[in-house]
Amino acid sequence: MSRVSYVNGRYLPHAVASVSIEDRGYQFSDGVYEVIAVRDGNVVDLYPHLLRLDRSLHELRITKPMDHFPLGAVVREVVRRNRVGDGIVYIQVTRGVARRAHAFPKHIAPSLVVTARNLAPPSDAARSNGVRVISTPDIRWGRCDIKSISLLPNVLARQAAAEAGVYEAWLIDEDGMVTEGSASNAWIVDQAGNLVTHDLGPAILGGITRAALLDACRSAKVKLVERAFSLDEARNAREAMVSSTTAFVLPVVAIDGRSVGDGTPGPVCRKLLELYHQHLQDELGANAIGIKARRPLSKSKASA
Ligand code: PMP
Numbered sequence: 297m298s299r300v301s302y303v304n305g306r307y308l309p310h311a312v313a314s315v316s317i318e319d320r321g322y323q324f325s326d327g328v329y330e331v332i333a334v335r336d337g338n339v340v341d342l343y344p345h346l347l348r349l350d351r352s353l354h355e356l357r358i359t360k361p362m363d364h365f366p367l368g369a370v371v372r373e374v375v376r377r378n379r380v381g382d383g384i385v386y387i388q389v390t391r392g393v394a395r396r397a398h399a400f401p402k403h404i405a406p407s408l409v410v411t412a413r414n415l416a417p418p419s420d421a422a423r424s425n426g427v428r429v430i431s432t433p434d435i436r437w438g439r440c441d442i443k444s445i446s447l448l449p450n451v452l453a454r455q456a457a458a459e460a461g462v463y464e465a466w467l468i469d470e471d472g473m474v475t476e477g478s479a480s481n482a483w484i485v486d487q488a489g490n491l492v493t494h495d496l497g498p499a500i501l502g503g504i505t506r507a508a509l510l511d512a513c514r515s516a517k518v519k520l521v522e523r524a525f526s527l528d529e530a531r532n533a534r535e536a537m538v539s540s541t542t543a544f545v546l547p548v549v550a551i552d553g554r555s556v557g558d559g560t561p562g563p564v565c566r567k568l569l570e571l572y573h574q575h576l577q578d579e580l581g582a583n584a585i586g587i588k589a590r591r592p593l594s595k596s597k598a599s600a
Contacts, residue, residue: 327390
């Protein structure tokens, strides 16, 4: 079966789907994106992702290409046409096509691309044995809260992880604090037993998985603090984890080759896995009975 992708109003064979070489995404990374998980053919956390997309567009003053309802319909249609069971949907919006000049061109329409593909969820081995990470300097810009397609520092960090044979690279700021991973949020359980993840702000991307986990943890009365933690603190933490749309939640059992805790996934991590599994079940259930608009997001989530 050949893949189908959506480009500016048309569903096209993936192999020939394209945008202009003068697209500002191509020339300036002048665009934003979302990656959304698909489980059993259901799009997970669609509206939180669309809200974050709106926020990224707003921050960069890129025109919104479509309202939530039609965009949600396009997303589901791309999933359907590609027969995605477990996988991901990718949405990219750029400022549009114009003769190359840095300042915003006037009167151009944004470019919208939606693709989808099957992708296996994290393996049982990764979930039950955990993954390893390395640390690397955070050389990104000052607005990491915007989900920009300008990902070169993230690409370099993930390549360093790949070359080191580990899952992820944790990014360390100038003060020695862990901001997040190259494509995931970072978590630890500190010596006081608190679950800790970096607070929202320009230093991190407010992950949708992070927000779902925080919500679930609050309901389950898990002790948690949103604050920065240092690489030193992470190395001496009881537990560590990563979260993202594609990883869901994974235990981190080693940082820079040194074991975290006893080098095996701990109880808080197992609890998070359970809570996230429940969240996925709730999402699938909500889709099955047609509840599209779930309860309004809290402010911190909407600005994630
Ligand atoms: N931080 C960065 C830098 C990311 O690229 C991602 C993945 N998009 C995340 C965090 C996790 O975000 P989410 O849970 O929305 O996938």
